[in-house]
Amino acid sequence: MSRRKLLGASVAAGGAALAAPAVAQEDKATIEWKMVTSWPKNLPGPGVTAQRIANQVEMMSGGLFRIRLFAAGELVPALGVFEAVSGNTAQMAHTASFFWQGKIPASVFFTAIPFGLLPHEHIAWIEQGGGQSLWDELYAPFGLKPVMAGNTGVQMGGWFRKEVNSLADLKGLKIRMPGLGGEVMRRLGATPVGLPPGELFQALQSGVLDATEFLGPWSDRAMGFHKVAKSYYTPGFHEPNGTGEAIFNRVALDGLPEELRIIVLEACRAENARSLAESNWENAGSLKLLREEDGVTIKNYPDDVLNALRENAAIVLGELAEKNSISMRIYESNTAARERLAPWSEIAMRRFMEARDGRG
Template structure:
């Protein structure tokens, strides 16, 4: 017995079945079409780093990749390394103008136009990485950062961390304060100003030019990041004295810059994905940097003939005292700079006793 098509009273007619099949087919075809249309959204990310530079270059690419993955391909970020679309130190203007939707860089590069920007990477004798993150997320740092960049149409966020920095590569030993006089050194941020006050000559150069400058004698010394990135840059071939501590950069926060109109124009879920991709990189890159720095330091000493040297005590004392003066002067430039300085110092005062009790004492006990 052959079943008859069901009628409208409870059965589906042949015409209805065909119509339903057609509708189902149309919906199947429509879904990929929508996904394909959404996948065409593309952003440009300009960076201040050589492509895939260990540390910040790797971080920038990982953020771009994670955004595409988390968005299911709806937002693709094409990364342009330093010099490919704009110069390394031109990324701020590029994102502000809308030439690119985002950048990966470091805030201390903008000291010339907005002096207080240095606080959002690191300042001399300032916060350690975990303390800095705490200030930004819990101590009001993010709202001040947003306010500082708002006139440029930018939204800044933390986007990776290269950890505690080293003090730099020197072609000759530093034994006394007099050894700093006339020293041509690349040290951005307020650390460079501190060195200047003590008689050195700071030289501003983008990362890609540092090795050649050090090797050729344009520079007598340079700092960059830590052993992992520094060894990849080849500094050990041009200098053999590697100084510690990195008084000028006790923290290495990377900065993602967003064109505010572009960020706010994203659908809500894509905007959240972009910000969360940057946030996730803070922990991952910090762990990676600590691990890789430890291995690279061993190689520098055992295979490359590098000597790790501490700054002499009297030099460190002078650096500390001069840093306090420089920081105070920078704070007085305008009301917002003063508020940022006050907030940062309040965070240091709150966190330092806990870091001392929880970390310094433990390390002394563990490693003694």
Template sequence: MSTDKTGRLQNVNRRAVLGASIAMGSSALAAPAIAQGQGTLEWKLVTSWPKNLPGPGVTAQRIADRIQVMSGGRLTIRLFAAGELVPALGVFDAVSAGTAQMAHTASFFWQGKIPASVYFTAIPFGLLPHEHITWIEQGGGQALWDELYAPFGLKPVMAGNTGVQMGGWYKREITGLDDLTGLKIRMPGLGGEVMRRLGATPVSLPPGELFQALQSGVLDATEFLGPWSDRAMGFHKVAKTYYSPGFHEPNGTGEALFNKAALDSLPEDLRAIVLEACKAENGRALAESDWENAGSLQLLQEADGVTVLPYPDEVLAALRQTSAEVLAETAEKDPLAKRIYDSHQAARARLAPWSDVAMRRFMAARDG
């Protein structure tokens, strides 16, 4: 390195060294640690789920395992369940800040921060799983999702699906709208707001706290996912009435969040592996959920003494009308929320007639 007569670095070299130092610091913040001499990388994956929870917990671990296998061990994903590194509902901020490179969660948890985020898990009376995937992949949903999360330095993708949800566990039977008044219920997303307008009291709690809250009386009712995950959570031990349909979540898309700088820093082939591992889990998890939900529903009814009931027609009608009002209001939040609302509604209008002709009529014919 050359110097002037006073022994100081020449300005050009000083600037070069400074620039290189800044570049190295920025990449260190964005990129995962690289094991010296091995060319391997390790990422931290934080989740909103108890470890190995049937459904999303299993999905998160499977994605981590698949990435390691597909990458030939070049990228290792170290999974931290809810509360092990950050709280269940702290994963969004953790990945945004670079505390972890990746998260597995659900977009409706960010409703308070980003109201339109709920569209990317499920909205009341919205799209079924196959319709939702179609909207994201074919109807412009992914581009809108990317734009929504860009200010936080995040890249979101679909990563698993728990299928059509159930309406929830109730300690007492719902015979009409009056039974919703004062009902303390855990129901995230826009469904909770719909319930609030019909007289209920929504309570926001992470998944790991739901059983104790239901058992202690903090909650009178809770929804979570479907029979497979719900039975594993033990809700049937303290509430024996299980309602359907899950009007608030007709779809159960899991959300993988990536620190975008970390994702972009990966070699092209590893980046493709990470994204394809998430995409592959959509079909795998949906098939698994449908299969396991069917078996668990039978066990809940035959072995656990659970009564499965439909919401009364009066309640469903009120839920449908109020949901339409709540959804329309989301479009007024900001211009991007309006575009997301319009895109989602357009997808529903396009897909619903085909689903009716192809699926509803077939199922009616199959069932006789």
């Protein structure tokens, strides 16, 4: 029996256990899944990543495993994908874990936390430092399996319609900043506003928002923020990492034949490296365009603002850790990873860059 026929036979045998049953067609059986996302269709960065994962799965399976992608709002709302996969409306989603802060406070650790791990450090924590097992445990009550599935890299601090010259300028500021960064901003007098990505441009244009963050220059420029706000702040204190997550309905994932299960999980894993390289390359190019063609000014958060953000971030993280035992264990694991990795990042990266650029 050929490998394709053998795989087709195993798919057909396992079809009864799947959320989306296999459909036999002559000498092959095809599994079809639905993937819902939190992104506008083909959004540079995470939208492209989600489609690429679906394409890779179909190609690597020889067409036996097809994933139909539904962008935000096409099947479920952008922030409804967690419930959709948990309830088996779709078999998987591509999204970001910090969107679930309201129902699972510690989920934010698996995208980014203020002043937390950089991308290479975050991946090391998940894959080598016990982060994945804690993530699995956190999502298990919802019948979900989470994995890393792309990375948009270090983020920017956000787009502001007016300059931020001191802490006083944050008072009453209406800003879209999800995750713990929004709570830190709230402690300094700002008003965080929760909106999905597809609504951000209009909200900033109309004045519903005074400021918004999203990702980095590549995705941000595609969203058009530079057309209504010319002050682009750094650093992205709230998101030093940009891990996207794939979440799977556990029954559907476990019901796959082993070879197909490996294919979809490895497609997600491979996308981490590919998307991070892509984001770094495209962010550099888009930053140049924003500066030279779009009239955008890159500005630093003032020192007093950064100091206050750092101090309040430590308080917010401590409060989150106290919510329950799993939050405390995730907090402690993440902190231990930072303490282990930061000295190496300092020596291997910061010192080298200073020397390379003639600054030390």
